[in-house]
Amino acid sequence: MFTGKPRLSLNSAELPLYDQVVSQSNHEPKHQVLADELRRRIRNGHWVEGDALPSESQLSVQAGASRGTVRQALAALRSEGLITGVQGKPPVVAHAVPSQPFTTFMSFTEWALSSGRVPGQRTIELAKRPADRQVAARLELEPDTQVVQVLRLRLLDEVPAMLERSSFILPVGRLLFDFDTDTGSIFGFLREQGISLDRGQHTIDAVGADEVDSRLLGVPAGTPLLREKRLTRSRAGQAMEFSDDRYLPHLANFSIENTSEHRATLVRVPASVA
Amino acid sequence: MFTGKPRLSLNSAELPLYDQVVSQSNHEPKHQVLADELRRRIRNGHWVEGDALPSESQLSVQAGASRGTVRQALAALRSEGLITGVQGKPPVVAHAVPSQPFTTFMSFTEWALSSGRVPGQRTIELAKRPADRQVAARLELEPDTQVVQVLRLRLLDEVPAMLERSSFILPVGRLLFDFDTDTGSIFGFLREQGISLDRGQHTIDAVGADEVDSRLLGVPAGTPLLREKRLTRSRAGQAMEFSDDRYLPHLANFSIENTSEHRATLVRVPASVA
DNA sequence: CAAAGGCACTTGTCTGGACAAGTTTCCGCA
DNA sequence: TGCGGAAACTTGTCCAGACAAGTGCCTTTG
Numbered sequence A, B: 001m002f003t004g005k006p007r008l009s010l011n012s013a014e015l016p017l018y019d020q021v022v023s024q025s026n027h028e029p030k031h032q033v034l035a036d037e038l039r040r041r042i043r044n045g046h047w048v049e050g051d052a053l054p055s056e057s058q059l060s061v062q063a064g065a066s067r068g069t070v071r072q073a074l075a076a077l078r079s080e081g082l083i084t085g086v087q088g089k090p091p092v093v094a095h096a097v098p099s100q101p102f103t104t105f106m107s108f109t110e111w112a113l114s115s116g117r118v119p120g121q122r123t124i125e126l127a128k129r130p131a132d133r134q135v136a137a138r139l140e141l142e143p144d145t146q147v148v149q150v151l152r153l154r155l156l157d158e159v160p161a162m163l164e165r166s167s168f169i170l171p172v173g174r175l176l177f178d179f180d181t182d183t184g185s186i187f188g189f190l191r192e193q194g195i196s197l198d199r200g201q202h203t204i205d206a207v208g209a210d211e212v213d214s215r216l217l218g219v220p221a222g223t224p225l226l227r228e229k230r231l232t233r234s235r236a237g238q239a240m241e242f243s244d245d246r247y248l249p250h251l252a253n254f255s256i257e258n259t260s261e262h263r264a265t266l267v268r269v270p271a272s273v274a
Numbered sequence C: 001c002a003a004a005g006g007c008a009c010t011t012g013t014c015t016g017g018a019c020a021a022g023t024t025t026c027c028g029c030a
Numbered sequence D: 001t002g003c004g005g006a007a008a009c010t011t012g013t014c015c016a017g018a019c020a021a022g023t024g025c026c027t028t029t030g
Helices: A019-024 A030-044 A056-063 A067-079 A102-106 A108-114 A133-138 A170-178 A186-192 A211-217 B019-024 B030-044 B056-063 B067-079 B102-106 B108-114 B133-138 B170-178 B186-192 B211-217
Strands: A119-130 A146-156 A159-169 A199-208 A224-233 A239-247 A252-259 A265-270 B119-130 B146-156 B159-169 B199-208 B224-233 B239-247 B252-259 B265-270
Touching: A030 A056, A030 A067, A056 A067, A102 A108, A102 A199, A102 B252, A108 A119, A108 A186, A119 A170, A133 A239, A146 A170, A146 A211, A159 A170, A159 A211, A170 A186, A199 B199, A224 A252, A224 B224, A252 B102, B030 B056, B030 B067, B056 B067, B102 B108, B102 B199, B108 B119, B108 B186, B119 B170, B133 B239, B146 B170, B159 B170, B159 B211, B170 B186, B224 B252
Parallel strands: none
Antiparallel strands: A119 A146, A146 A159, A159 A239, A199 A224, A199 B224, A199 B252, A224 A239, A224 B199, A252 A265, A252 B199, B119 B146, B146 B159, B159 B239, B199 B224, B224 B239, B252 B265
């Protein structure tokens, strides 16, 4: 096994991994800088699926770091599913499993933008009223507690794509009366206001269009719609928002890729891609 | 900072983490044994959400391992979302994000069993025939290539819940003629036969029941169904199976939980739970 | 009484070393 | 020529130590 000190950069002409980067960034950890650089090269196409990365000792020479630090960087990529490998062989670039970060998956606006679409919205109604039984139960409130409800038609490239029925607990929802809900992302606005929106529980099923869906989405009553029910909680675990979103299934659907090595991760994609 | 040698078990009366376990297991790595034990205690309820774990140095004493090894075990739990924490404070048990392993998500039979339901199936048809255009395209075959198609009604607790239309490439599908497709899991059978089923690409949308769906699932034509289209690939990346599964939405749906720290992970749950 | 500072304790980062265990290459022998 | 085995190389595991950086508490000081 290689045990020499990885200090002399005899072989690093091709890949000066670390030096240029460390000089500018004031004090990011070495392992993170290295991991970022490796991630960049994989996304770049510098290395593609199936390619072998340099060995840990080579990387440690090129990065001017100890093998432990290199292993820390590689462990990060491994946990993200970017690389695989078995003992005895250098790590290999794995099949990339697409996934979406939290905000992209929570916010229609961010999702649309990240998919290269133009998001839009037309607010139909913004009202303060007592919660009905189902909403109260979901938000873990006493029946008839006041909530703020928003009914918005969401557009993709100017075309109606989804109807959103959101209910917010009062301390959160009252902020919406100071916000033009036609201009953009409620999710983004509330986060800017310091509201903690930390996790979401989503349930996906199918439902027939009711009277309101039919009129606003422009489809016959009974048309199959793809429904996402979402409960958003604060970091402390308090229910903040409950929403019932109904998508036109030919315009948006959900996509998941899973592998024997990695558990299922969900992304929502425009239907034309799938 | 604690720098003493964590060798003397002065404080380990309460939590003998390592000793009993290592004696029986011939040679599992220490960090894995430790991680398993910690996982077990969290699932047990020995520590619940919000509880602080012992500090790294305490764990290293109790486990008779170095701090590096303890950190390796904790890193595994962290990447699974079981614990969180910030520098300066001991790790804290996090909100558990449910997820499903590969086989449970791929196989109706395994999924049903893991949900405490009784899976069943009635094979309507098993046929070898040329692939139509759509199926051929999905399986990346020339049009009119022979494939094996299975039409099965899947049951949950004896009740029809899903209609499955699967198409297998010929070298895989031919094995099914030696298998009683009414007895159980095709997925499990094929894996036993040494077929590599390594990753799946799933797309979820909604569709109205057609003539066949209507008759077999016992609902009126046009009833909204939750559809999962699935393309299964071998480890080498070859398309092996394409399936169109239609669920009764009041019997099964999909559920995802995501947090600002962890990306979306999907599970399929019986509708009554959600 | 309240703010500031010090101290003990914690996790984060990094190094250097050692051996075990798996893979690949290549050379010598049958 | 083909096969076996050693050697070189790789990753996996584990240890010990050092310092940086963040947290919480208690004491001192104004």
